[in-house]
Amino acid sequence: MLDEIIKNKLKEVSQLKSSFDISKIDVSAPKKPFYETLLLRQGNKKNSIIAEIKKRSPSKGILDSSLNVSEKAIQYEAGGASCLSVLTEKDYFNGSIDDLLVAKKSVNLPVLRKDFIIDPLQVYQSKMIGADCILLIVSALSHKLFEELYSLATSLNLDVLAEVHDINELNFVKSLGIKLLGINNRNLKTFEVDINTSVHLSSCIADEETVIVSESGIHTPEDISKLNKSGIFTFLIGEHLIKSTNASKEIGEFINA
Numbered sequence: 001m002l003d004e005i006i007k008n009k010l011k012e013v014s015q016l017k018s019s020f021d022i023s024k025i026d027v028s029a030p031k032k033p034f035y036e037t038l039l040l041r042q043g044n045k046k047n048s049i050i051a052e053i054k055k056r057s058p059s060k061g062i063l064d065s066s067l068n069v070s071e072k073a074i075q076y077e078a079g080g081a082s083c084l085s086v087l088t089e090k091d092y093f094n095g096s097i098d099d100l101l102v103a104k105k106s107v108n109l110p111v112l113r114k115d116f117i118i119d120p121l122q123v124y125q126s127k128m129i130g131a132d133c134i135l136l137i138v139s140a141l142s143h144k145l146f147e148e149l150y151s152l153a154t155s156l157n158l159d160v161l162a163e164v165h166d167i168n169e170l171n172f173v174k175s176l177g178i179k180l181l182g183i184n185n186r187n188l189k190t191f192e193v194d195i196n197t198s199v200h201l202s203s204c205i206a207d208e209e210t211v212i213v214s215e216s217g218i219h220t221p222e223d224i225s226k227l228n229k230s231g232i233f234t235f236l237i238g239e240h241l242i243k244s245t246n247a248s249k250e251i252g253e254f255i256n257a
Helices: 002-017 034-043 069-079 097-106 120-128 143-155 167-175 196-202 221-228 239-243 247-255
Strands: 048-053 083-087 111-114 133-137 159-164 180-184 211-215 234-237
Touching: 002 120, 034 048, 034 083, 034 180, 034 211, 034 234, 048 069, 048 239, 048 247, 069 083, 069 097, 069 247, 083 097, 097 111, 120 143, 133 143, 143 159, 159 167, 167 180, 180 196, 196 211, 196 221, 221 247, 234 239, 239 247
Parallel strands: 048 083, 048 234, 083 111, 111 133, 133 159, 159 180, 180 211, 211 234
Antiparallel strands: none
16 A cells, blocks of 8 residues: 555656745744654653544545534644644545645644655645644655655754654664654554554653654553553544544543543
8 A cells, every 4th residue: 555655646746846836935934843842741741642634544434524624623722632733645545735724724733744755845845835844654765765855854944753663664763863753553564553563662762852653543541541651642643533523522531541
């Protein structure tokens, strides 16, 4: 699935190159503190929820056919979410740039652009649309390209959430000194989910300045409590909150787990 998505993304980037004007980007535009917000709460051993706007999952189909992006973002903020994540990938997740723009206008939270970023042009585009942070997936990139995109993002004053799935990817990210680390509990080859992936990999991180974000498979306060015992206090939650009839309440329960 990942290989298929990347092949499709290459076509999208090719189209973007014919229409995107880098000169229109305000590289000095301020950003909201994504990493700093999460680090402060982690230092105080308080749970942070990165609540995700996600219309569709490749494995589960449409998650909410009547999703109102603005209303959902407002619910997330009211519940105490620390940050937002917005899927902008269109072909497999039904996301869009407009979703991020709408969410950003609706709330006063730092926003992560979650997409399959494989080209510098997408990093510039992320800056232009007002993302505060971007996702870079180690398994989707060569080490050289990952370093190039990471360097570009930091030069544009964007935070980067580096996503890993195994110890080799973790060691690579650690070698670059990256302090915002996402551990995806979903195996991108089999799509199986196991939150013990976060438990195992987090044991290899002793740096108090590194924010560990557990991603995928978090459904209950008990899941949060289990991960707290491994020193994880930041959680990216999408499908569960999208399907929830009371996302604000559930976020509060996650925070206070």
